[in-house]
Amino acid sequence: MPDTVSIGTLTQAASAKPAPLAAVNDFVVKFANVNGSGSASANGLFAKSIIRMGVPVAARNIFPSNIQGLPTWYEVRVSGAGHLGRRGGVDLAVPLNPQTWDDDVKEISPGGYLFYDSTKPLPASKFRDDIYVIGVPLTAICNEAYKIPRERQLFKNICYVGALSWLINIDPAVIEQLLKEEFAAKPKLIPANLAAFNLGRDYAQKHLKPIGLQLQKSDAVGNRIFVEGNAAAALGAVYGGATVCAWYPITPSTSLAEAFTGYCEDFRMNPDGSNNFAIVQCEDEIASIGVVVGAGWNGARSFTCTSGPGISLMNEFIGLSYFAEIPAVIFDVQRGGPSTGMPTRTQQSDLLLAAYASHGDTKHPLLLPADPGECFTMGAQAFDLSDRLQTTVFVMLDLDIGMQEWLVEPFQWDDKRQIDRGKVMTAEMLEAGTFFGRYTDVDGDGIPFRTYPGTHPDKGAYFTRGTSRNRMAGYSEKGVDYQDNMERLLKKFHTAATLVPGPITREAKKKTRIGAIYFGSTTPAMHEALEALEAAGHHINAMRVRAFPFSQDVYDFIHAHDEICVVEQNRDAQLRSLLMIEGGIDASHLTSILHYDGTPITARFLFDAIGKRLEARKATRQVTSKADKQ
């Protein structure tokens, strides 16, 4: 079944009960659970088993800011065609949380399926006539099989995976293998979990027929890995040579620091047990960035990871890093705004905050990874860039990339690659009489040399301060010295545009004057929408920007098109603002396509929003061209 149809056909005939949805390796399953009920590992097992069958999966947790009791959802998109963004819509719902039942049932596509725990009878009003209902008495089955309440609850989760495996054709051998791997350290749990799985599977096999949504073994996954962006970024930091990590817990960035700790324990311990790293959980984000700046000043690669509220607190230090020219790396895992609640949802809403963080005239390079694969490469590259540019470099993840597992190409590393410490003057260079002016542009790229403290007994020491200094780091409050320095910093920023990852263009099949620009976690949904739009006759050249400052290619692309749709997951069109501010692009040239309800953007949303915009554009052009002819 061509998947373009799966997002391109949005309406169904309303009259008779629609036929049951039928698809092979192309559907969306959504679980609704209660936080803390132990469902996460069962749901993970479900997703991973499909991947092991060689069928690509995009899985997303939607969770509240609490530990126990509130609703959570887990959405599994199965896409033989390899679409890893959210599609939109639900084909098979598994609502196991009475609290959210009504909304969960409402979401099911007409002709879709509802799988539920039928232990307690529900009134007909709790269902819909245009969907297919499958009941399995999960609670009854488990109450009979288990005595201990906690076991009843935990095994109920595995039990529904068993029932579903029969309904959609998950290979039980794959489940068995996964359970063996997961419980390798506690082998007793393997038969126990397998038995619970079979309880569900056997019941379903006896009482139910497989549904129209079916899995078929495939080789579409290839050798891809399934990993979350925070772990990938942490691994990038290890490979990038970070030695100092200072952080303060905040969702959705916490797991980045935790993963870094884990990887350091694996890879950075010396035979004598000493550590080639130092990780400090600080008292707040101000201290975290202060430690990073102090370590960067003293020549260690250091980073912090945080989210928007943390960036707000770090502002003063980020400015100091800019003016005093001190390397620092900040991973910003973006979320929705202040307080709790929305913050456990995803957004791309810190772009402006990060790009211009701090007081005075400041701007900072941002790297914009699209998936965990790029979290790894950019995570490592950020350290080379910040050392080279002697400034703060942001890596802008979001919750969708950071905390969800994505299917990506395996990580790669070239063993010949050496850490680039940038322009650091050594004792030998100083001894040889090399000129050293801390804030002097010797190479014409705006980047001066620095020395690490302790380098040489009587050469190369300097006093670091914010702004009031001349090219030799001497104290100066003269306007000309200030301006001279600021011009050099601007030149350095232009150099940054040539060093950061460049944009990637995706040409339409037909020549077109319409373009689209997007970035980050929007990417997979965007690619799917572009295919569907193309099938619907809308040809669009697309560019994924991967960093700020933008290279000239980005502006050339914009100028080569009559209209550019700028797609982003925030309310205020922040990428569009950056393009306008830095590139002097006319507002009317850039049409905003915005999605910011906290859920990851979907291909269906993009298909609709961009499609509508282009239809409207066609219509006005027909009107104006008619008018022209009159």
Add this chain to the structure above:
Amino acid sequence: MTYILKPKLHHPSLPKNELGFTRRDYEGRVSTLCAGCGHDSISAAIIQSAWELGIEPHRLAKMSGIGCSSKTPDYFLGQSHGFNSVHGRMPSVLTGANLANRDLIYLGVSGDGDSASIGLGQFAHSIRRGVNMSYIVENNGVYGLTKGQFSATSDKGSKSKKGIENTESGIDLVALALQLGATYVGRSFSGDKDQLVPLIKGALSHHGPAFIDVISPCVAFNNHAGSTKSFDYVREHNEAVNRLDVILGRTPITADYRPGEVREVTQHDGSTLRLRKLHTDYDATDKIGAANYLQERHAEGEIVTGLLYVDPEATDLHDRLGTTAKPLNQLGTSDLTPGADALAKINASLR
């Protein structure tokens, strides 16, 4: 203020330390502080201490926040790297610098506004974290640089220059430092160089968080009658519990005191702190006793000075983190990057 440039040539007869450096080699730029400012005396004491200890200037890093006090690192140890950071945040910057290279000596200079007001949190956490540093607060009870507002160490009842009385309780940083786990705690007075220099020397040779509160009158905004941080007030109320000599490992110790009068404490680096007791009951290695004594004397309106507490068994943040002996900033690609084979294994675990 003075703008006279210092002569560059050294007088041949200036005494030299064991490295062959004169005091001049430990000086910095000419101070731009008000003539008579207590902070300049502290800079002079730092110069004297570093010279007497024979510290190689480039092996010391000096860090500060913002304030008149925080400007002073520019006025001493001109051959050392210095970092005048942001207001109240010197402790975190120093912590990071220390993590990057455990081999240097870290001297943090701050003010009472910098450390007790905006920076109280960082002051507290750097100490409880056990950062190996000498943390000096140049305490004048006011914000000098912003022209004389009360700071958080200003005593309740102390009067501002305009006669306004401070109604908020003052923070005693020494009491806090003790509670927070500083392993070397002293208090002194910028006007008492004989007491201050050994205290700084002891701090610089201490392995662990060393804190010294130095009362340092602000002649421009807080040196009038009615202020509890004026020269006159501090001279009258200063109550020293001991006199300290710092004896480096290599100097032979000669016993010229009566038994019971002197207490010797050997530090991690081999230096010896010789404490001549001025108060027979005061034991500088008894933390609880020290805290009680401070409270009692404070209630009496006394300013207790001297080496108030030292833990010769002190450890630091690196000891606790288990960091490698080699400075982190000197590790190279092969120490840090696990390589392609390790990555292949990680990939395999993620399928």
